[in-house]
Amino acid sequence: MLSQASRLAEVQYDIRGPVLRRARELEAEGHEILKLNLGNPAPFGLVAPDAVLEEVTRSIGGAQGYSDARGIAPARLAVAEYYSERGVAVSGPDDVFLGNGVSELIVMALQALLNPGDEVLVPSPDYPLWTGAVNLCGGHAVHYRCAEDEGWAPDLEHLAAQVTERTRALVIINPNNPTGAVYSERTLKGLLDLARRHRLLVLTDEIYDQILYEDASHLCAAALAPDLPVLTLGGLSKTYRLAGFRSGWLVVSGPRGHIGDYLEGLELLANMRLCPNVPAQHAIPAALCGGVDITPLLRPGGRLRDQRDHAWRALTAIPGVDCVKPAGALYLFPRLDPEVYKIVDDQRLVIDLLEQQHLLLTHGTGFNLPSTDHLRLVFLAPVDTLDDAIGRLAEFLAGYRQ
Numbered sequence: 105m106l107s108q109a110s111r112l113a114e115v116q117y118d119i120r121g122p123v124l125r126r127a128r129e130l131e132a133e134g135h136e137i138l139k140l141n142l143g144n145p146a147p148f149g150l151v152a153p154d155a156v157l158e159e160v161t162r163s164i165g166g167a168q169g170y171s172d173a174r175g176i177a178p179a180r181l182a183v184a185e186y187y188s189e190r191g192v193a194v195s196g197p198d199d200v201f202l203g204n205g206v207s208e209l210i211v212m213a214l215q216a217l218l219n220p221g222d223e224v225l226v227p228s229p230d231y232p233l234w235t236g237a238v239n240l241c242g243g244h245a246v247h248y249r250c251a252e253d254e255g256w257a258p259d260l261e262h263l264a265a266q267v268t269e270r271t272r273a274l275v276i277i278n279p280n281n282p283t284g285a286v287y288s289e290r291t292l293k294g295l296l297d298l299a300r301r302h303r304l305l306v307l308t309d310e311i312y313d314q315i316l317y318e319d320a321s322h323l324c325a326a327a328l329a330p331d332l333p334v335l336t337l338g339g340l341s342k343t344y345r346l347a348g349f350r351s352g353w354l355v356v357s358g359p360r361g362h363i364g365d366y367l368e369g370l371e372l373l374a375n376m377r378l379c380p381n382v383p384a385q386h387a388i389p390a391a392l393c394g395g396v397d398i399t400p401l402l403r404p405g406g407r408l409r410d411q412r413d414h415a416w417r418a419l420t421a422i423p424g425v426d427c428v429k430p431a432g433a434l435y436l437f438p439r440l441d442p443e444v445y446k447i448v449d450d451q452r453l454v455i456d457l458l459e460q461q462h463l464l465l466t467h468g469t470g471f472n473l474p475s476t477d478h479l480r481l482v483f484l485a486p487v488d489t490l491d492d493a494i495g496r497l498a499e500f501l502a503g504y505r506q
């Protein structure tokens with residue numbers, strides 16, 4: 105019997121685990137599954153403008169060799185300019201590492217940082233790759249609470265109480281997946297103050313920085329703390345609707361004094377994987393330098409805005425279901441009132457929903473939420489599909505008991 109490495113024992117990534125396996129089985133049996141479980145814009149007809157794709161096609165002949173391990177210079181320059189326009193003190197393309205999606209860069213950034221037993225502060229709920237990657241790298245993810253009754257803002261007191269002498273880094277996800285929260289300046293400054301007091305490396309995942317609704321505005325954490333070493337992560341998967349290109353970036357800002365050795369480690373890891381996928385890097389300058397404007401999708405009448413509003417109204421009309429209206433990103437994270445629905449095992453609930461209604465959603469504990477009373481629904485689908493899905497959920501909940 106060939107067993108998996110023992111270091112995987114602490115790694116959980118349930119959002120793509122048993123539930124997805126059951127969905128595949130049902131599909132193999134011939135059932136059609138309505139999938140609102142993945143923030144993948146293209147299958148819902150949300151694709152990048154042709155001009156960006158044409159630029160990639162035009163460059164393909166010259167993209168056959170390895171590139172610089174950190175990525176091609178024009179793409180790193182475009183990323184550096186994007187962040188300096190947003191107030192981040194980036195000195196130039198040398199501060200930018202490109203990767204095969206933010207996912208690869210999250211693992212690299214943590215691998216270069218953590219020794220066994222080191223702790224990283226991660227929000228709860230989180231995008232669970234963060235928790236999984238910390239644990240994969242031998243560290244220990246310590247969750248700080250985000251308060252649903254405060255629009256899912258991080259609870260700064262709870263956060264401060266989680267710091268120990270083993271804490272090395274603070275993870276911020278803003279705008280947040282799964283909650284859709286967009287943090288205020290005050291919240292961000294509170295988070296950054298804590299990092300400053302305890303000399304923590306700040307890792308800020310801002311992949312949804314332009315997906316904002318109504319009057320929400322996004323501030324780069326790095327712009328608010330030029331005195332701190334900050335790693336900002338972003339990529340082409342969401343705003344630029346190119347998730348399949350697997351293209352993302354990590355931007356280093358702030359003083360280098362005590363992180364020089366860490367950065368050498370990061371460079372070593374970048375060199376070891378030779379380079380990120382080169383053809384996809386050519387989409388970066390095209391996309392960032394005016395090639396993609398997502399705002400028409402976000403205004404009233406725009407698809408994402410209408411879908412968010414519609415799905416939120418329909419979900420919150422189900423008895424016993426409430427939901428903080430997301431100010432950013434692509435997800436609704438409704439709460440099933442425990443007085444109405446006594447859910448002991450939310451993964452079981454999602455599997456039962458899948459089997460009875462052929463609808464695939466994600467359970468809240470999959471995002472490292474301690475309670476079993478939340479679900480995540482992706483609102484990338486057109487309004488009639490969302491209506492169908494939420495109708496199925498309502499019918500399921502009406503008769504569901506655990």
Ligand code: PLP
Pocket residue numbers: 143204205206207208231277280281309311338339340341347350351352
């Ligand atoms: N970070 C967050 C917060 C996400 O929600 C996602 C994808 O859903 C990722 C990172 C992964 O991004 P990428 O496609 O660039 O690997």
